[in-house]
Amino acid sequence: MKPPPYELCYCHAAKGSARLLSRIYDRHLSSVGINIQQLTILSMILHNPGMLMANLADQMIMERTTLVRALKPLQEAGFIASELAGTGRTLSFGITxxxxxxxxxxxxxxxxxxxxxxxxxxxxxxxxxxxxxxxxxxxx
Known part of the structure; x- marks a missing residue:
């Protein structure tokens, strides 16, 4: 018997795997008070001081509006700082x-x-x- 199409779907498999991986990392990181997405953002900024919003969005493979929502709690917690860069139309980020x-x-x-x-x-x-x-x- 042939498996149903959804079992052959690469996207379905990848999304399910991504959820499983996130749960594993988040469980391990819970005692530190951050999740894997937040740790990844912090690590990228740590290793790329002055990273621009566009570059961070590209590296995170995220829409900028989604990234803005993800950055807000990190800024509020005092983990990252931002400043206007270039012509003042974009933000650059540094880690505190x-x-x-x-x-x-x-x-x-x-x-x-x-x-x-x-x-x-x-x-x-x-x-x-x-x-x-x-x-x-x-x-x-």
Whole structure:
């Protein structure tokens, strides 16, 4: 018997996997008080000081309006700071000392999530999957 089309759908599989991965990371990060999306944003800004809104949206593969909503709690918590850049029509972001401390506190929890995923699917398979997703996203 042939599987139903939704079981063959790459999008359905990817979205289900993304939800599962987010739950794993969020569970590990919950004691630090941030989620995986917030940690990713903080890490990108930490490693790219002065990152512009457009570049951050591109790197996060997010619409700018969605990114603005994701940034708001990080700004309110004092983890990131923003300033007008260039002609004053765009924002650039920097991480604060508190934000850097949050990233450092989250690192062992993130590593535990990484280990859990590698245990579930195998290190080589997890790395291959990550690389394939990066390649697909960069070619879009």
């Amino acid at each position: 000392r508190t934000g850097k401390e949050k990233v450092l506190a989250a690192r062992p929890h993130w590593q535990a999530a990484q280990h859990e995923i590698e245990t579930k699917v195998g290190v080589k398979q997890a790395e291959a999957l990550r690389d394939a997703m990066h390649n697909a996203a960069s070619s879009a």
